Amino acid sequence: MATILVYVETRGGAVQPIAFELLAAARSLAAPAGWTVEALVCAADPAAPAVEITAADCVLTMAHPALSPYLPEAHAAALQAVVDERQPDVVLFGYTTAGLDLAPATAGRTGRTLAAYCRTLALDGGALTASAQVYGGKLIAGIEAPLPAVACVMPGAFAEDAGRIAGSPERIVLPAPATLGALKTRVLEELFPEAGGVDLTQASRILCVGRGIGEAAKIAGAAEVAELLGAELAGSRPVIDAGWMPKARQVGKSGTKVRPKLYVAVGVSGAPEHLEGMAKSDLIVAINSDARAPIFGAAHFGAAIDLFDLLPALADRLRAG
Amino acid sequence: MPMPSPLAVLALIAVAVLVAGYRARVLIAAIARAPAAHRWDQPWQRLGFVAREVGLHRRLLQIRLSGSFHLMIFCGFVVLFSAIVADFGAGLFPGFSLHAIGGDTWIALLQDVFALVLLAAIGLAIWHRFVIRPARFAGSRTTDATLIYLFVIAIVLSMLTEAASGIAAGNVAGGWRPVSGALAAALTGAGLGADGAAALHAGATWVHMLAILGFLAYIPGSKHRHMFTAIPNIFFRPLTPRGVLPAPPEARGQVGISKIEQFTWKDVLDTASCTECGRCQAACPAFAAGQPLSPKKLIMDLRDRIMADAADSAGPLLGGTISEQTLWACITCGACMTVCPLHIEHVPKIVDMRRQLVEEARVGPGLQDAFANMQRTGNSMGKPARQRARWTKDVGFKVKDARKEPVDILWFVGDYASFDPRAQRITIAFAKLLHAAGVDFGILSDAEQNSGNDIRRAGEEGLFQTLARSNMDALSECTFQRIVTTDPHSLNALRQEYPALGGAHAPVLHHTDLLLELIEAGALKLKPGSGATVTYHDPCYLGRYNGGFGAPRALIERAGYRLHEMPRNRENSFCCGAGGGRIWGDDTGVTERPSENRIKEALALGDATLFVVACPKDMVMYTAAIEALDVRGKLAVRDIVDLLELAEA
Amino acid sequence: MHAAVVLRLVPDIADDLEISESGNDIDREWVGMKLNEFDDHALEEAVLLKERAGASVTAVALDGDGVDKLLQSAIARGADRVVKITYDELPPLPAAAAVAAILADAIQALGADVVLTGVQTPEDAGGQLAAALGARLGWPHLSAVAGVQPAPDGLIVRQEHSGGYATRVHAAGPVVLGVQSASQPPRYVSGSKLRQAIGVKPEKRAGGEAFAGPVAMVRRLAKPASGGGAAMWKGDADAVADQFVALLRERGLLKG
Known part of the structure; x- marks a missing residue:
């Protein structure tokens, strides 16, 4: 029977959320065709994370010391062994560092076709078809990948709930291939994010406050929403000039140029100097009471609404989770 | 005390000249070995300009008070030179005197009068420096200035005493010397006898000569060098149009300047001519903005580096003697060069050093982006x-x-x-x-x-x-x-x-x-304007660099508006802060943006409601400045084009 | 050490992208091309390896319009040698495996023992080159590399993951690196250095034989539903907040 193999990414013994999205994607592909879904957990000690996986028909585990912490060479070798052995028709990875490593490696080492940046997946005769986000999201590519195929799926493309449904998958322990004993690379150390200190260029989410905030005391409300979003707080030039935030938090041409995954601009009008500093962000949401503010030209989503009305409403919902 | 003997005078002169020469050797050697600069073209035009510039004190008199006492001191020195000639002439060649050309008549009168003028001017200068204390002197060497005052006072007082005691002793004619005459009368009245007067005369002559020779020996290490370097420096000023930046000379073998000895002899002369007057510093928008750039300090630092003559041991020129931040702070508005009485060329030196930083990729991220964008797309x-x-x-x-x-x-x-x-x-x-x-x-x-x-x-x-x-x-x-x-x-x-x-x-x-x-040709017919009062900002590269002062003002008038000039206008316009690549840099460390300083100047006029500009960058800079100052209700930025409304056909 | 850097010209996505008549590519006639941003970092890291460890650096690019200029700029940046690889044909947005097949032989022939390239491009829907090259060469690879340091017995590579987590990995033998960011921002190369490099003529080498296996193909390109400018949320603060949170959930951007 045809199978879909999901690569389950773990870190520190826990399954990464993207894996559940991939399971959801796999199930949505498998169900109509009557295929089975297999999940593969490769780690030094895969048993604990493997328990978290319930939405697959079969959970494969492979244990080897070289598999934790994540090392691309080790995981590529593991995958090659598993894929060669089990010959899945589709292998799914998430668009993460591991996905960037392993999707092309698996495709290349096992003679499979590959579609990257997938937002949708479907089976069409002998091919996997996918729509992929290309050119910075400006265009969508319709890709046809003859089976057997590998796909790398964008986070957020599939709701993870469907990947968390309960079930009692078969559990199979796979032997580690000998290649794991002869690796040319090894992990020297793991580095964890440091607390404190601002480096906006490294922030994956930023909430930027503009002149519309009006006064220093009002920044607290925005800071709370930033905290709830897991975002760094930033300011546009007038806010920094006014001394309401340190210069290190300034976004724009005369401050820091940023490119986070999420950029929320509240009360920022969007002077060209500001746009220059943030327009390349992956997702831009703008809130400004002036519907004609230039920031809306650069934003992907926006609302012409008083920020003092929105911030509390947003905080309520984010607190609720 | 006997009068100085010719041998003693000769020995003293020799010592003074040797000391002066020794003190000047580093500078002379630096000029001698510096790379070429071609500044001998059009000598007559150059000479004529020097005569006008020095004679009329044009740039100096732009600051009325200090220009005036500089003129007094300058004239005093010219006149007192006759006393020096007379004294040293007589000292070397007994019997020498200026008598034949009026040494005891009109020259004597001039010496007496200008001695007083000099003393008055030095008094003014001391009051100016120590009581008024203009900000432009910040960073200048006070001790040097003080020593110069003391030398000048010693020279003048000894000259007066010499003349007065000479009159009292009967050696000198007093008829044309009202001041020394009065002093002589006072000395005689105080009981000075003929012998005493003769001794005082000899003593004063000694002091006068020593003061002069001491001053001569002191000058090479002092800002007073400009007595000798000012005229050549103005003579050798660039005759190329202001808007042309000198290209890197082929002979240098590299685009920029990374070592002090790569500056041309004219650059060295520039630094040796600086009097630390600080007019450049006062005019500099970057300095006003709190940036680490004073054109005066830059020239002084280069000079000190040259004078130290300690090639490599002194650390790097770029990032050492002159910090990178200093170099990047310049907006190349040219205000410093426009006000410098010595016609020192600050901007080309800064650009030459920047060129080297660019070659070494020591460029801030904003500027780097602009450069890279331009390489790729042709726009910043x-x-x-x-x-x-x-x-x-x-x-x-x-x-x-x-x-x-x-x-x-x-x-x-x-x-x-x-x-x-x-x-x-x-x-x-x-x-x-x-x-x-x-x-x-x-x-x-x-x-x-x-x-x-x-x-x-x-x-x-x-x-x-x-x-x-x-x-x-x-x-x-x-x-x-x-x-x-x-x-x-x-x-x-x-x-x-x-x-x-x-x-x-x-x-x-x-x-x-x-x-x-x-x-003017009638091709455009305008609707009469509102008659509102406006002010106008001269863009550096239209005004100062290209002399475009008239047309914008004429247009404002033709459009029916009343122009109220800001205090800093035309040549003295205050840059918006965007020039010379600054528009691409960040403004870390800026205490007050030049553009905001300028908007405040316009607001202080009280009645101007429009801030008229004639440059796209000004439009951008001043719109932002008005927003930053939150004075949108009081002042609006308009290009001249905005003022021109077409009459209905 | 011999570092090969693979450089790619990609469409400037600040430009308006139009879809070609064939429907499966962009209209490349008018679009501005630029060095792939991550490749720029890869080149910088390679030059840093040269400066820190005496590596020789060869910049490699597939032949095409503007490639001479691209490679000349690499010389100005510090590359020792520049090579353009000729090839027969590639489909639009080609599969990484196909590109790797063309490049791998030439890279091996050059004698490179570390290959650096950008971690991704705006148009690599057919997969990322670094891992594909690794697979083709049989070398280990690392993506999302943020800095490489020479070590006595190889290289130490920093690999970045989401959420600020990273690992330092030692690579003892030949390795392919998909660079995300160099140890320091790509240096600026002055116009005068670029002008000096204009005389350099890149070497030409034939690429490997075309990839034989099946590959994924881009069948069509389309603009996403929402056009330029923000999609505006309507309603009061509560309604907007609901839509905001829904968007964050959809994009997987909720905290946690």
């Missing part, structure tokens, strides 16, 4: 070249592509005017005015690239060359009579820099020139 914003002419979609008629058909006027639009939404508005308005006046004009469209004016000043010489060649090639493919631009920076490059590179010499007009011409 990194906008696709094809979007350069996008604004033409909004003018309501077709703007000609000058590459495809001949035009009368070729419009070189410029980056900000093409891409920045605030400046685009003016671009469109100007296009409509040209259309209404029936002007046959066209643009280069995407063949136009940044003119390179500010790129060159930011030190990116190679990129400037590339941009300039590309624009010159594009222009040479087109048929047109004249060029117009709304951008003073492009104007400077096209009018001054390109011809120096061998580009064609088509007349280049600023849009204010062309608009005035069209109005």
Whole structure:
């Protein structure tokens, strides 16, 4: 029977959320065709994370010391062994560092076709078809990948709930291939994010406050929403000039140029100097009471609404989770 | 005490000259070994200029008080030179006197009078330096100035005493010496006898000679060097047009300057001429903004480095003697060079050092982005070249592509005017005015690239060359009579820099020139303006660098507005802070942006409601400044084009 | 050490992208091309390896319009040698495996023992080159590399993951690196250095034989439903907040 193999990414013994999205994607592909879904957990000690996986028909585990912490060479070798052995028709990875490593490696080492940046997946005769986000999201590519195929799926493309449904998958322990004993690379150390200190260029989410905030005391409300979003707080030039935030938090041409995954601009009008500093962000949401503010030209989503009305409403919902 | 013997005088002179020579040796050697600068052309014109500049004290008198006492001191020294000649002449050759040419008559009178003038001037100078304490002296060496005052006082007092005691002793005629005469009378009245007077005379003569020789020996290490270097420095000033930045000399073998000995002899002379008067510092917008740049300090630091004569042991020139932040702070507005009484060339030195920083990629991220964008797209914003002419979609008629058909006027639009939404508005308005006046004009469209004016000043010489060649090639493919631009920076490059590179010499007009011409010719009929009071900001590269002061003012008047000038206008205009590549840098460390300083100046006029500009960058800078100061209700930025409303047909 | 850097010209996505008549590519006639941003970092890191460890650096690119200029700029940046690889044909947005097949032989022939390239491009829907090259060469690879340091017995590579987590990995033998960011921002190369490099003529080498296996193909390109400018949320603060949170959930951007 045809199978879909999901690569389950773990870190520190826990399954990464993207894996559940991939399971959801796999199930949505498998169900109509009557295929089975297999999940593969490769780690030094895969048993604990493997328990978290319930939405697959079969959970494969492979244990080897070289598999934790994540090392691309080790995981590529593991995958090659598993894929060669089990010959899945589709292998799914998430668009993460591991996905960037392993999707092309698996495709290349096992003679499979590959579609990257997938937002949708479907089976069409002998091919996997996918729509992929290309050119910075400006265009969508319709890709046809003859089976057997590998796909790398964008986070957020599939709701993870469907990947968390309960079930009692078969559990199979796979032997580690000998290649794991002869690796040319090894992990020297793991580095964890440091607390404190601002480096906006490294922030994956930023909430930027503009002149519309009006006064220093009002920044607290925005800071709370930033905290709830897991975002760094930033300011546009007038806010920094006014001394309401340190210069290190300034976004724009005369401050820091940023490119986070999420950029929320509240009360920022969007002077060209500001746009220059943030327009390349992956997702831009703008809130400004002036519907004609230039920031809306650069934003992907926006609302012409008083920020003092929105911030509390947003905080309520984010607190609720 | 006997009068000095010829031998003693000769020995003293020899010692003084030797000491002075020894103290000046480093400077002389530095000038002798410095690379060439070609400054001997047009000697008569140079001489005439020196005579006018020194004789009339034009730049010095721009600050009334200090200019005046400098003039008094200058004249005093010229007159007192006769006393020096008389004293040393007599000391070396007993019997020598200026008697035959009036040494005891009109010259004596002048000496007496100017001794007083000098003392008064020194008094004023001391009061000025120690009581008024102008900010421009901050960083200057006070001890040096004080020693000079003391020397001058000693020279003058000893001269008066010498003359007075001579009169009292009967050796000197007193008829033409009212001051020394009175002093002599006072001395006699106080009981000084003939012998005492003779002894005092000899003593004063000694003191006078020693003071003069001491001063001579002191000068080479003092700002008073300018007594000897000022005239040559003004003589050798650059005669090239102000808007042409000197290209790196081939002989240097590298684009920029990284070592002190790579400065030309004229650069060395510049530093040796600086009197630390600080006029440049007072005029410098970067200094006013709290940036680590004082043009005075820069010249002093270079001078000290040259004088230290400690080649490599002194650490690097760039990032050592002169910090990188200092070099990047300059906006190349040229205010320092315009006010310097010695005609010192600050900006070319800064640019030469920047060139080296660029070569070594020691460039801030903002500037680096702008450079890289320009390498790639031909504009600093990194906008696709094809979007350069996008604004033409909004003018309501077709703007000609000058590459495809001949035009009368070729419009070189410029980056900000093409891409920045605030400046685009003016671009469109100007296009409509040209259309209404029936002007046959066209643009280069995407063949136009940044003119390179500010790129060159930011030190990116190679990129400037590339941009300039590309624009010159594009222009040479087109048929047109004249060029117009709304951008003073492009104007400077096209009018001054390109011809120096061998580009064609088509007349280049600023849009204010062309608009005035069209109005005067009756091609544009204006609606009378509101009569509101406005003020006008001279853009550096239109005004100071290209003398474009008249047309904007005439247009304001023609448009029916009343012009209330800001205190700093025309040559003394205060830069918006965007020039020389600064618009691409960040403003870390700026305590007050020059643009905001300027807006405050306009607000202080009290009655101006419009801040009129004639440069796209000004539009951008001052719009931001007014927002930053939150004075939108009080003052609005307008380009001159905005003031010109067409009369109904 | 011999570092090969693979450089790619990609469409400037600040430009308006139009879809070609064939429907499966962008209209490349008018689009501005630039060095792939991550490749720029890869080149910088390679030059840093040269400066820190005396590596020789060869910049490699597939032949095409503008490639001479691209490679000349690499010389100005510090590359010792530049090579352009000729090839027969590639489909639009080609599969990484197909590109790797063309490049791998030439890279081996050059004698490179570390290959650096950008971690991704705006148009690599057919997969990322670094891992594909690794697979083709049989070398280990690392993506999302943020800095490489020479070590006595190889290289130490920093690999970045989401959420600020990273690992330092030692690579003892030949390795392919997909660079995300160099140890320091790509240096600026002055116009005068670029002008000097204009005389350099890149070497030409034939690429490997075309990839034989099946590959994924881009069948069509389309613009996403929402056009330029923000999609505006309507309603009061509560309604907007609901839509905001829904968007964050959809994009997987909720905290946690």
